[in-house]
Amino acid sequence: MLYGVSYYPEYQPFDRLEQDVEMMRAAGINYARLADSIWTLCEPAEGQVDVSWLGPVLDALHAAGIKVVLCTPTYAIPAWFAKRYPDSMNRRLDGTPLPYGDRQNVDFTDPTYRRLTERLIRALLDAYAQHPALVGVQVDNETGGRPIATPRAFAEFVRRLEEKFGDVETVNEVWGLNYWSHRLGSFDELWAPVGNTNPGYDLEWRRYQADLVAEFLDWQARIVREYLRPDQFVTHDVVGAHGLPHADRKKIGDVVDIAAENTPHHTQDHLAHPPVGGHATYHDPDGVHGAYQLYIRGDMARASGHQNFLVTEMNPISVGGAGHTYTAYDGQWRLAAYTCISRGANAVAYWHWHSLHYGNETYSHGILNHDLEANRCYDEVARTGHELQRVGDRLTDLAPAAEVAFLYSPDSRYAMVSQPALSEPGSMRPDRRSYERIFNAFYRAYFDERAQIAVTHEVPDLAGHPVAVVPALYIADDATLDALVGYAEDGGHLVLSFRSGYADTFARARWERAPGRLRAAVGAGYNLYSNVERPIAVRADGDADLTLPADAAATAWMDELVLEGATPLVHYDHHTFHRFPAVVTHEVGRGRVTYVGTLPNAPLGREVARWVLDAAGVERAGTGLPEPVRVNRATTAGGEVLTFVSNFGHEPLEVPSPTAGTDLLSGDPVTDGQVLALDPWDVRIIDARA
Incomplete structure (x- = not known):
């Protein structure tokens, strides 16, 4: 170390x-x-x-x-x-x-x-x-x-576009350059990035x-x-x-x-x-x-x-x-x-x-x-x-344990800089960090519910995790979307957020009812959506095994989901939007897809995460302990398990040990359930190798 x-x-x-x-x-x-x-x-x-x-x-x-x-x-x-x-x-x-x-x-x-x-x-x-x-x-x-924006770098960008797309007509098609008469007659007519408003161009520039x-x-x-x-x-x-x-x-x-x-x-x-x-x-x-x-x-x-x-x-x-x-x-x-x-x-x-x-x-x-x-x-x-x-x-x-895998999409992050899904809280200004905000909200929901998480950029890495969370996968090709459905069909619990499956790899909105190729697996579709200016209260559906806190709310966004076989879990408690579910779930093959059509606040996100983890049979380390106490596990190079018990708070706490072993830092033996004294901002590491 x-x-x-x-x-x-x-x-x-x-x-x-x-x-x-x-x-x-x-x-x-x-x-x-x-x-x-x-x-x-x-x-x-x-x-x-x-x-x-x-x-x-x-x-x-x-x-x-x-x-x-x-x-x-x-x-x-x-x-x-x-x-x-x-x-x-x-x-x-x-x-x-x-x-x-x-x-x-x-x-x-x-x-x-x-x-x-x-x-x-x-x-x-x-x-x-x-x-x-x-x-x-x-x-x-x-x-x-900072971007590299010299004339040399721009010339190289144009060269790579020509190499990738072959001819200017293909660029005209995939970027939709009939719009505003931006159609190019040759690559040397491409405008500099400072004047660009085209999302396909912006996505390629950021990739470059x-x-x-x-x-x-x-x-x-x-x-x-x-x-x-x-x-x-x-x-x-x-x-x-x-x-x-x-x-x-x-x-x-x-x-x-x-x-x-x-x-x-x-x-x-x-x-x-x-x-x-x-x-x-x-x-x-x-x-x-x-x-x-x-x-x-x-x-x-x-x-x-x-x-x-x-x-x-x-x-x-x-x-x-x-x-x-x-x-x-x-x-x-x-x-x-x-x-x-x-x-x-x-x-x-x-x-x-x-x-x-x-x-x-x-x-x-x-x-x-x-x-x-x-x-x-x-x-x-x-x-x-x-x-x-x-x-x-x-x-x-150490190899940290992880029951939940999160799929990260740099392309979706780039695309939401150009066309953000959300506004900055309390304003009408576009939130250029919409992707980060959505990803963080879902990550926090599963962290709050004590899941251990792995982040990956590759769909095949989701295999072996009972739950996979895919926030705001706005940019994706057909093969990626099909592979996500395959993960669920093979027995995984796939969690999707709004804006997933909406655009192709050129940042073009797909010309099919959303969420596109994911629609059948979601068991619901939509063709209207809305930003949400103020949080909307939500209620659990009668048959859903959810207990929503009084302050649970939908924020920032809502899809007007129409059921097509899915089971609703949460509805909006709203004078007009009450007929639309905010969260739905659908059995697919040997697994399940749960779709969250809004940006949940922390209480709503945590309760949906609890339901997902319970439905997937995931046991969480530290359940029932005081909120400041977080428990996570990792495997040593020799194959033994270490359990970290941490107090993220300013009050001393006494909690039962979640496992037996030896306190790695003090050398003292620890029995399962033994009371551990945690000072403020303290950590104990229990080594299962007795």
Whole structure:
């Protein structure tokens, strides 16, 4: 188990390498990530490459037993590069160049940029690839925040369109360019993306941007692999949960050896379960609060294509900025670390070691504050580090349990940026993050009901899970829809949300009664739908085994479902829409399809999830325990089961142990049903290997 920090000795106000390394060693830290922004230090003027200053840092870390992941310092360019090569700078969609002074403002497809970054990468790896401290290399950093919109990138986009579609007449057909007289006579008539309003074009542009990110990282990874030993790895840090707008985490996962996740999260009361709400932040535009923010990030990280992953950035004192400093309560740093590990993290690292004394991120604090002294954050990090020194090997390569599989659709996410299904709450503005909002609402429903979840991008991965949830699969081909029906016919319980099956892979609304090819399996259809301005009360149908809380409600959207064989579970309690069911279920082959035609609020979502899980015969760990207590299980590399019992609340609790074994962290024996004392924000790990 790697446990550590991002370390920037080049940002310290004075040389304190020896003291920093000693404090890390004393805290049980065994990992450091270095060098993501050192281009100008290694090459202060073009061609003057000298990376020797980094050697003493690696040597000192190695002497303390600290392993290193070295970054390729390619996401922040020197000032001399921007001044000498202005044509290499990225451009906004309107064609104006991005100015210098920020980061990630260069066109990473540019030949000059590629030539100079390759020289720097090779210089670093020539010097340090075989250093005994080095266990891996991170290629670039959080790539995909901006589209590449230079004339070169647009010309390549047009070339790929021609390659994909063959002729302009096909583009005219699939994008529907008779509309508004947009019909093209040749590919060179295609307009720039800044003026685009066509959803088919927008979808292809966003796919293209995600491809550029993956291709850029693959280009770097292929260079790096020329130098690495078989025991060293290549990684890239994806921004947590849904990721950056112009990146596809699955495509990135396919070009690296192990996925990495940056996981900033809410703290204090906003880490509690049940969630207490709160404001959105720059790292959480969807406003996901509570315990499930950690679980969804871990489950999304595994969806990158690898069972296990690295957490490369996590909250130290605080993450955000001068007006967003919410230092964690005692216990929250430790609880967050073990929660990530329980979902398959093979590394937990904090961003970053010390708070910076200058620059844009002065108040995105490290473990040490600006005084560079130990504090209660350091003390808690050290407590966890000492525990992991003892039991970290036991927690490495865990396989988290999962009864429910969620299917993730990047194409549907992209399409709902162009044509959002929802409005922003309390306004008429389109919610460009409609897909994320729908996905998160369904994930929370099953998390609240104590299901353990796996996220996947592939329909075949749903097999073996008794329940599969498919939120807002707006963009899908016929084969995908047929495969989902096949999952249900083979005995699975398929849960679909509104907007599923509505459009084809070109973002064209299907010309058949919705939900299209899913209609027969759903046992209901609709040809009208409506946004919902205010929550609508709902009622359970008389024969349905549901007990809806008084505050259960339909929000944001409703399909006017007409039954065609399905059984209604929930109806709208509304003067006009009362005749339409909000949730229906239908037996299909050896399984079942349940369709949710609205965006459920948390109470409605949880009760529907309970019904689905009960109908599928899924037993949930921790049922009957107090709400702040979450129980989840994972299997060790040796095949034994670990049970994590966590208290996401500020009150101490006593709960019966859900299993027998040994308390991994204390070494004490535990019997089944024995009372476990949980401090606020505490975690116990029960090892079934007696």
